Amino acid sequence: MKKTVTVRGLTIGEGAPKICVSMVGETLQQLKEEAEHLKTLDVDIVEWRVDFFEHVENILKVENALVEIRTIVADIPLIFTFRSAEEGGEREISTEYYFKLNKVIAGKGLVDIIDVELFNNEQDVKTLIKWAHEHRVFVILSNHDFDKTPPKEEIVSRLRKAQELGGDLPKIAVMPKSPADVLILLDATNTMNEQYADRPIVTMSMSGKGAISRLAGEVFGSAITFGAARKVSAPGQVDVTELRRVLNLIHSNL
Secondary structure, X not given: OOOOEEEXXXXXXXXXXXXXXXXXXXXXXXXXXXXXXXXXXXXXXXXEEHHXXXXXXXXXXXXXXXXXXXXXXXXXXXXXXXXXXXXOOXXXXXXXXXXXXXXXXXXXXXXXXXXXXXXXXXXXXHHHHHHHHHOOOEEEEEEEEOOOOOOHHHXXXXXXXXXXXXXXXXXXXXXXXXXXXXXXXXXXHHHHHHHHOOOOEEEEEOOHHHHHHHHOHHHHOEOEEEEEOOOOOOOOOEEHHHHHHHHHXXXXXX
């Protein structure tokens, strides 16, 4: 039986995929406005894409912003994500600072999940996951390819690697060049879910072509989908209200 991940009363890995919306404000004021807006929407999870934040290289200012965000979103599960430029993020920082930032934040009790990129030093990843778990923080172990869709076997291999390293939520997002690429991602998701996964996984095919992967995750085995509020954080995200409607429609017919 697969494990689930339960955060603040929300169980990821059962029922319809949970809707996550990313906060991408550059200033604290923008972030507070985003957080207030998200409270009015039907979202399950909030992600702070801290790579957009103007003071991301000042850990104290990141902490202070998190206090404000947590106060506003209250009991909504919160993901902390620095997305590297190499994987589609807004800026680059040193590997040393990347791990320091995630470690400090995981230890503060302000976030429920951190997103760690798979393609880092394996021992550094394991150490950070262990630290996060010691502080009751879950880990998304992720990989993003904004250029292409790798072969099915490679997608499955990366998800299995994320699981083996201890990620609570193995995740992959890929870019399709054709409808066939979307089918590759969905097939890989189904194979991973049915044959290898012992925990929830998160997959998506980006851009408009890949939108179906954001809608039909429950059919193929993806446990979280990312929707858009005011500004998308990745290509192909669907408006939260429309996304919820379609997820409910699919779920009610399964």
